Amino acid sequence: MTQNHQFEVVVVGAGGAGLMAGLYASKTAKTAVISKLYPTRSHTGAAQGGISAALGNLEEDRVEWHTYDSVKGSDYLGDQDSIEFMCQEAPQAILELEHMGLPFDRTPEGKISQRPFGGHTNNVTGKPVRRAAHAADRTGHMILQTLYQQCLKNNVNFYDEFQVLDLLTKDGKACGVVAVELATGELHVFHAKAVIFATGGHGRMWEITSNAYAYTGDGAAITFRRGIPLEDMEFFQFHPTGIYKLGILITEGVRGEGGILINGKGERFMPKYAPTVKDLASRDVISRAIYMEIREGRGVNGSNYIYLDVRPEVVNKFAALDGRTNPDGSPIKVTAEELLHKLPDIVDFNRVYLGIDPMTQPMPIQPTAHYTMGGIPTNRYGQVVVDDQGTIYPGLYAAGEVACVSIHGANRLGTNSLLDLVVFGKYSGLKAAEYAKSADFTPLPNDPTAFASQQFDALRNGDGKENAFDIGRELKKVMFDDVGVFRIEEGMKNALTKLAELRERFKHVRVNDSGKTFNTELLNAWELGNLLELAEVVATCALNRKESRGGHAREDYSKRDDANWLKHTLITRKNGKLEISYKPVVITKYQPKERVY
Amino acid sequence: MKRTLPISKRGLNFETIMWFFTRLSALAMYGFIIIGMIGALVMGARMNMNFADVMRWAFMSNSTHVQSTNIPDIAPWANAFWRLVASGFLLVASAHGVHGLVVIADDYLVKPLQRNVVRLLSIVMLVSIGLIGLYVIWTA
């Protein structure tokens, strides 16, 4: 039995962007938010460090500096008009969150407190600037909770634990989605005027990842299967500090509070790679630096990890050496108690998973897959743009990590992800509701659930020769080894061969659970299908881009090549073949120049 | 600015007041027991009574509780003061106890009708224990 629903706006995904979109759309349009998890389980909740805006609560800061830092952070691949827009909106967005009750940490005057973060600088002095508004080290958690609470207050319709399987289109317009209710296994058709995808990234395709199990790129894969292109998929951020082997994130806030990276010889190595801001350089820069140290045999115990040291005596020693001071000019002197207070969750992770206390021991860390810069191409209002001409796909919107505005370009600046989802979540919600008011319902296609059912049937009817769990593990391994922090042509070709093999083997997978109730085996297999689809896209785009830029670092083309590659990649599948085209980068004020920290 | 809610805005209802009463009555009963023990010692219990008898008296200062001991003169143990103490203890303890039973019942019974029946029964119980107890205290 298929159930039918009709809403003006349907939001897929209930993380920060989805909730923000749902909240704003529901103010004027009949809105449903569909999520495969309970909204408070979304991965926005794992974001730790902060959300940036040039509020200038502790020291001078300007929107232009924030804009420039973001452009520079993106390695000049971000669209500057959109970045300007976002940085302009940032202070208002954060105040709006505060007005919704978000419990930010406070300054002594009672204003929102801010802390330094990687890549955020005073453009005049080049010194780090306090720009990341934060609530301890669980800023994302607070944003997610606050937005969910506000949605409850505004009586947004939630469909929790509904997995969206397919986007419905007719006559070149989006007209709804098909979802399966996990609890019953029944298909539901949501007929809508506007569909907003806010489903997050695909970080689960790498072995060491800070991302949730849920991060399987569902939204990107669904739209891609329906012919919508994907943009800049080769760019994926590896966060420098993940807990060794587990990949659990150690926030950049640790370095914001003065934490130092130490190699196996006990040396601080970042000054070699980023002489000015040192341990607070951009994420891609630090991830590469860590890899270089490890490759040259300076990992801890010759192994593939290094230390992040936030013991108070170390913090104080290097703060004095660097000449960093408090806002009032006094030298920085932190105590274990203060650090504990500012970084409680980090201390907790270390205690639980490693059995160490960061106040007395350094933390073993390695780079971990973290953030999808690419995704569904959109403009600054969340409208999906399908080509290099700016052609809008009617009724289709995307926001958050699944979207590529492109704000983050080749490398996202820390804290800009939370800002991205708040700002663009809001505008996509507003725009979708506005569109829904002016448009009529596009009729549903005949047999709307056909494609979704067909995908499920394929998984149920395989010959069972292959094990999905093994395919998933091999996928993660090959992606981390060959399409990871450092990339080389040979490796990526190898990866593509392996991925083709895995895709072939995936056809033999059979789901043994034939039940309808919470058939998580079926859903996990379907999610693996999405990852395989996107992995091929990522590897193809990465192989295609013959330069190093931001998160995409190639050993065979180690320099940035603005002459040939200052452009966005667009990829689509036509007649079963992946096809790549390009889109120009919008440059307004900031001409590309060499990126040094 | 101090954030204090006026009485009508605190959610002070039967449940809350009884929660507070349960704590206060617990302390009050400690008070009664201490008064009973000190009183017994002042009246010469050290020589004429064993510990169990003192405890029995302290938990309920009713003269029947010391009849079987070696107390030479029972009169001071049965004066109006001790009868009042006993009455006070009885009322406080029975209210504390009966409300405790209501609390246990409320955990398991959620329908308003069930809860009202329990409340009615508890009032009947409280009144009858009180009346019977007072009768025993003042006639013994």
Next chain:
Amino acid sequence: MELKRNAGFFTALKYKGQGPMLTFILHRIGGLGMGIFVTTHILASFLSGDVGNFINGIYEHWLFQIFIFFCALFHGINGLRITLLDLFPSLIPHQREAIWVEWAVFIPVFSFAAFTILTTALGS
């Protein structure tokens, strides 16, 4: 169909709640025990005569005395702990220590009393 629930009375007792959950259960047993005792006692005093003496005979048995002393003492000490923690919530983070103190007071007092009751009852 989904399973109704899996927290029946005895399943619930199997939850590993450690110290405080045990004291909670004993507090309830103590309170109920005293309730039964007081009710029967008042009834016995009120009725007197043969019925009264019969009831008296039950609760003057040494086993019942140990039980009722356990109820009163535990309920009293535990109640004091709860009252203090409730009136001073800032003490609550030390609740583990509070339970240790509680047992440290309860065990010697109760052992002594139980010993006295036993020697008196079995000696005579």
Next chain:
Amino acid sequence: MEVTLKVFRFNPDVDKKWRYETYKLEADPTDRVLDLLERVKGYTDGSLAFRRSCAHGVCGSDALRINGKNSLACKALVRDYGEKITVEPIMGLKVIKDLIVDMKPFFDNYKKILPFFINDSPLPADGKERRQSIEQRERFDDTTKCILCACCTTSCPSFWASDDYLGPAAMVTAHRFIFDSRDESASERLHILSETSGIARCHTVFNCTMACPREIQITKAIGELKLAMVTGNLE
């Protein structure tokens, strides 16, 4: 080391009654119980159903009863539980399949408490933030950590007795707003808490505090609420 994993199983499509199934598998002491479940699902029985998402204790999906006590499977390491690990669904909620329970009563209770910031007064004239001192912010910091995993509520004997009871998680949320100096609906929330199925059902059993994977002092928060109801003091 070899671990014996005993898992509560119930598949409504097939089974009439629940049962335990035992799996033997190799594990590192630092493996999470969640990793073990993943491996059982991947290699032995794909139909094993459980919820999980972030896998490091911040999303609250995988609240389970492990060796008799509530915990998040992703924060439960094998070394802390030994060679015999029993995994059961959390108690007091209907079991839908295997380790998955029906969370509806839990979220219904959460929604009863007005779990959202309420302040209808005009914003500061400059349109900026409502000011709050560091101490005022600190006052409710502990209870902002709640991830709604339900470890606390489903460890509470009062909730087992009846799922009408608001439960610790809802009260933690109430505490987060009532003691927020910017919020204006403390009184409404206290009135909701004072209902018979409200805070009076808390018997300070501390199971919630000991089960909380975020180490929130839940019983303390509830104690502060009780006292606030008597004294009216929200400082």
